[in-house]
Amino acid sequence: MKAEALLSPRPEGLYCAPGDFYVDPVRPVERALITHGHSDHARAGHQAVLATRQTLDIMRIRYGDDFCGQEQTADLRKTIDVNGVTVTFHPAGHVLGSAQIAIEIDGMRIVVSGDYKRSVDPTCEQFEPVPCDVFITEATFGLPVFHHPDPEAEIGKLLKSLETFPERSHLVGAYALGKAQRVIALLRKQGYDRPIYIHGALAKLCDYYESQDVDLGELLPATVEKSARDDYRGAVIVCPPSSFANRWARRFADPISAFASGWMLIRQRARQRGVELPLVISDHVDWPELTDTIRDVGPGEVWVTHGREEALVRWCELEGIPAKPLHLIGYEDEGD
Amino acid sequence: MRAFSRLLDRLTLTPQRNAKLRLLVDYLSATPDPDRGYALAALAGTLDIRLVKPALLRELVLERMDETLFRYSYDYVGDLAETISLVWEAPVEDEAYEPRLSEVVEELNGLGRSDVAAHVRALFDRLDTSGRYALIKLATGGLRIGVSARLTKQALALMGDVDVSDIETLWHGLEPPYESLFAWLEGRGGRPELVTPAIFHPVMLAHPATDSDLEKLDPADYLAEWKWDGIRVQLSADDAHRRLYSRSGDDISGSFPDILEAVDFEGVIDGELLIGGTARTNSPTLTFSDLQQRLNRKTVTQKHMTDYPAFIRAYDLLFLKDRDIREEPLEDRRERLSEVIETAARDRFDLSPLVRFESWEQLDGLRKNPHDPVIEGVMMKRRDSVYQAGRVKGPWFKWKREPHIIDAVMMYAQRGHGKRSSYYSDFTFGVWMGEPGAEALVPVGKAYFGFTDAELEILDRFVRNNTVDRFGPVRAVRAEPQSGFVLEVAFEGIARSKRHKSGVAMRFPRISRLRQDKLPMEADRLETLTAMIDDRG
Numbered sequence: 001m002k003a004e005a006l007l008s009p010r011p012e013g014l015y016c017a018p019g020d021f022y023v024d025p026v027r028p029v030e031r032a033l034i035t036h037g038h039s040d041h042a043r044a045g046h047q048a049v050l051a052t053r054q055t056l057d058i059m060r061i062r063y064g065d066d067f068c069g070q071e072q073t074a075d076l077r078k079t080i081d082v083n084g085v086t087v088t089f090h091p092a093g094h095v096l097g098s099a100q101i102a103i104e105i106d107g108m109r110i111v112v113s114g115d116y117k118r119s120v121d122p123t124c125e126q127f128e129p130v131p132c133d134v135f136i137t138e139a140t141f142g143l144p145v146f147h148h149p150d151p152e153a154e155i156g157k158l159l160k161s162l163e164t165f166p167e168r169s170h171l172v173g174a175y176a177l178g179k180a181q182r183v184i185a186l187l188r189k190q191g192y193d194r195p196i197y198i199h200g201a202l203a204k205l206c207d208y209y210e211s212q213d214v215d216l217g218e219l220l221p222a223t224v225e226k227s228a229r230d231d232y233r234g235a236v237i238v239c240p241p242s243s244f245a246n247r248w249a250r251r252f253a254d255p256i257s258a259f260a261s262g263w264m265l266i267r268q269r270a271r272q273r274g275v276e277l278p279l280v281i282s283d284h285v286d287w288p289e290l291t292d293t294i295r296d297v298g299p300g301e302v303w304v305t306h307g308r309e310e311a312l313v314r315w316c317e318l319e320g321i322p323a324k325p326l327h328l329i330g331y332e333d334e335g336d
Numbered sequence: 337m338r339a340f341s342r343l344l345d346r347l348t349l350t351p352q353r354n355a356k357l358r359l360l361v362d363y364l365s366a367t368p369d370p371d372r373g374y375a376l377a378a379l380a381g382t383l384d385i386r387l388v389k390p391a392l393l394r395e396l397v398l399e400r401m402d403e404t405l406f407r408y409s410y411d412y413v414g415d416l417a418e419t420i421s422l423v424w425e426a427p428v429e430d431e432a433y434e435p436r437l438s439e440v441v442e443e444l445n446g447l448g449r450s451d452v453a454a455h456v457r458a459l460f461d462r463l464d465t466s467g468r469y470a471l472i473k474l475a476t477g478g479l480r481i482g483v484s485a486r487l488t489k490q491a492l493a494l495m496g497d498v499d500v501s502d503i504e505t506l507w508h509g510l511e512p513p514y515e516s517l518f519a520w521l522e523g524r525g526g527r528p529e530l531v532t533p534a535i536f537h538p539v540m541l542a543h544p545a546t547d548s549d550l551e552k553l554d555p556a557d558y559l560a561e562w563k564w565d566g567i568r569v570q571l572s573a574d575d576a577h578r579r580l581y582s583r584s585g586d587d588i589s590g591s592f593p594d595i596l597e598a599v600d601f602e603g604v605i606d607g608e609l610l611i612g613g614t615a616r617t618n619s620p621t622l623t624f625s626d627l628q629q630r631l632n633r634k635t636v637t638q639k640h641m642t643d644y645p646a647f648i649r650a651y652d653l654l655f656l657k658d659r660d661i662r663e664e665p666l667e668d669r670r671e672r673l674s675e676v677i678e679t680a681a682r683d684r685f686d687l688s689p690l691v692r693f694e695s696w697e698q699l700d701g702l703r704k705n706p707h708d709p710v711i712e713g714v715m716m717k718r719r720d721s722v723y724q725a726g727r728v729k730g731p732w733f734k735w736k737r738e739p740h741i742i743d744a745v746m747m748y749a750q751r752g753h754g755k756r757s758s759y760y761s762d763f764t765f766g767v768w769m770g771e772p773g774a775e776a777l778v779p780v781g782k783a784y785f786g787f788t789d790a791e792l793e794i795l796d797r798f799v800r801n802n803t804v805d806r807f808g809p810v811r812a813v814r815a816e817p818q819s820g821f822v823l824e825v826a827f828e829g830i831a832r833s834k835r836h837k838s839g840v841a842m843r844f845p846r847i848s849r850l851r852q853d854k855l856p857m858e859a860d861r862l863e864t865l866t867a868m869i870d871d872r873g
Contacts, residue, residue: 143405143408143409143412144401144405144406144409144422144423145409145412145413145419145422145423146422147422263758265422266413266418266422266757267345267348267349267415267418267469268348268413268414268415268418268480268757269757269758270348270349271348271349271351271481271482272756272757272758274351275349276349276350277349278349308408308412310408310806310808311405311408311409314402314404314405314408315402315405318402
């Protein structure tokens with residue numbers, strides 16, 4: 001069987017014809033396999049959903065109990081038969097519950113890696129390379145400019161700023177699922193033991209992380225009704241990046257805006273978002289990790305889902321690895 | 337060097353003007369000479385490191401990486417210095433390496449052509465990302481970090497508690513590393529003496545006239561002149577020096593030897609640089625696109641000077657010999673100016689003629705139907721106005737012709753540069769050509785401003801949701817008679833062009849309105865544009 005017959009792009013998402021299922025579809029379908037809980041990959045309204053326990057839990061937290069018709073849990077590294085196609089979930093190191101999905105029939109194996117990273121993250125299980133014929137990868141940071149620095153050194157910048165400006169509140173923008181908890185865990189790891197304030201949108205997911213044995217220390221709601229402006233002097237407040245621009249952010253004492261994202265590597269990006277303290281912390285692979293991963297996995301062919309496809313395809317060409325972009329629409333171009 | 341790269345990083349991330357000023361003043365006060373002087377020169381755009389050019393930097397990068405990957409990276413980041421600083425693979429960064437800024441600058445300037453590549457390569461290998469970024473910005477200028485030359489001068493004024501116009505007057509007579517300037521600002525020395533008046537003097541600017549302005553003004557108080565479509569220049573000459581400056585104070589003498597050689601007077605003239613013949617030789621004035629053939633050239637050939645002869649249409653006199661007459665009323669200055677021009681070279685200088693008028697209505701009529709296609713409106717200047725630097729409301733007004741307007745269809749979009757690099761903000765637009773029933777869009781221009789930030793969000797979203805093809809950084813968008821995005825484009829003029837498929841080239845196009853209310857089929861046809869060429873050049 002040709003790889004294209006096993007898996008091919010459709011407007012709904014990647015479709016496996018022999019198994020009659022989609023991976024991370026962007027529109028409601030009969031049967032969906034979901035790599036992880038970010039909202040551009042995990043959407044509500046599918047008939048049947050197969051995902052890791054944690055991804056299913058996260059979908060329930062985000063969309064409510066009726067997020068799909070029928071759910072099935074995939075245990076990591078255990079094969080499952082879906083209409084005659086063998087499916088196995090492997091850890092992807094992206095966020096809690098994230099997985100790569102290996103899809104296999106007649107000795108042809110395709111791995112859909114979803115979003116992934118290689119650097120150590122105390123909040124989720126480490127990525128495992130899975131040998132395959134076709135490796136399907138993201139390329140969010142697929143340009144040679146992206147070299148993510150050590151996340152602990154980035155957190156060090158935040159701690160330094162807290163020391164230098166003890167009277168200013170530090171507003172840290174971080175995506176609600178994964179990044180926010182990782183930032184908090186990194187702060188705790190470096191001995192920051194004061195309460196950390198969180199935006200209401202993060203509360204349920206932080207509770208869930210704690211229920212999965214990720215220790216986040218003392219978290220308090222960043223509500224102004226119960227506390228005065230001055231309570232936030234010198235405090236760390238973690239919030240979704242979108243709330244910077246809202247009235248919500250104006251309640252804090254002379255805030256410094258920090259943003260934890262791989263995009264913060266580029267000064268002009270930080271500047272256009274009005275970020276004063278960029279923290280380059282990413283849940284995606286950077287360029288060296290991306291290219292090393294392709295070498296580790298050693299696939300016969302690489303397909304690129306979203307991000308800087310052209311550059312990664314060019315690199316593969318230089319390395320003599322057949323590669324093509326899939327031009328999937330609907331995944332966040334700039335999500336991290 | 338580290339203090340300077342840290343300053344650049346912080347300035348980039350500091351949006352507030354006052355906070356930027358504070359960072360600048362702190363840096364300039366805390367940094368010793370001559371380091372701060374070189375930093376100042378880099379910020380104000382006066383540092384010249386001749387041998388380090390973008391082409392050289394590119395060559396160095398391409399020694400270590402694939403050209404296509406570099407191009408994708410640059411298109412994405414939108415800033416050469418930042419791209420190179422990030423993609424450079426240093427064997428090991430040398431954390432102990434802390435050269436002084438002045439050492440780096442002086443070493444670079446002392447290099448011979450054959451040593452420069454090796455020297456820069458070694459520097460890149462030893463510096464960290466921020467250091468590489470600062471080095472490239474320093475060497476190539478054009479910092480794009482939201483600090484203008486004017487802001488740095490304001491920081492100097494703040495530092496020394498002097499007026500910013502004092503700094504501007506002195507500025508072009510001084511050179512990096514500006515030690516005498518800092519000594520004066522810190523009270524350790526007197527005001528620097530300028531050896532020559534052949535320096536740039538900040539120019540006086542006009543306000544756009546509105547109907548409500550005119551109602552309050554008496555036409556009898558004003559002189560009117562045509563507003564010519566060239567570039568504003570200042571010619572400064574004494575017995576030893578001759579310089580031609582653009583209105584922002586850039587020295588453009590090198591591009592116009594034909595004018596400078598013809599100077600046989602001393603003084604400072606304000607005027608319009610144009611191409612063609614002077615009125616005194618009875619020859620026509622040529623268009624701005626002819627002038628463009630002469631701008632931004634490092635070397636000028638004889639052929640250029642013959643095909644596109646340059647001249648100055650003078651409208652003001654700031655210095656007569658070495659005497660500052662800026663405090664005299666305009667009418668007196670013009671009188672003196674006409675005497676200077678009278679004896680100056682006939683083919684290189686003429687006097688901007690006055691436009692006679694009795695009422696604003698009459699002037700409005702003249703403005704809308706000028707007798708020469710190179711006129712873009714009128715200027716009104718108070719007869720008794722003194723020459724004041726800057727844009728002061730009241731003494732001088734400009735009253736431009738209305739721009740041309742067309743409706744065009746968005747065809748391609750590209751990411752912007754610098755601050756707008758995450759948006760699709762450069763748009764190529766087209767109009768319809770061909771027989772009815774077999775019409776096709778032909779691109780006629782490119783615009784990357786005119787819209788508000790909110791409108792940019794709309795445009796960017798349209799591009800992302802309607803991409804039909806990609807060519808590297810360029811996206812082709814849906815552009816069909818029944819589906820697409822209509823843009824109202826305003827522009828100042830249109831000329832024939834052999835370089836463009838459409839055969840026309842617009843001057844100063846910008847997006848004046850988003851026409852989501854229109855279908856692409858309702859956009860203009862190419863004939864509408866070609867008719868505008870005949871209309872007014």
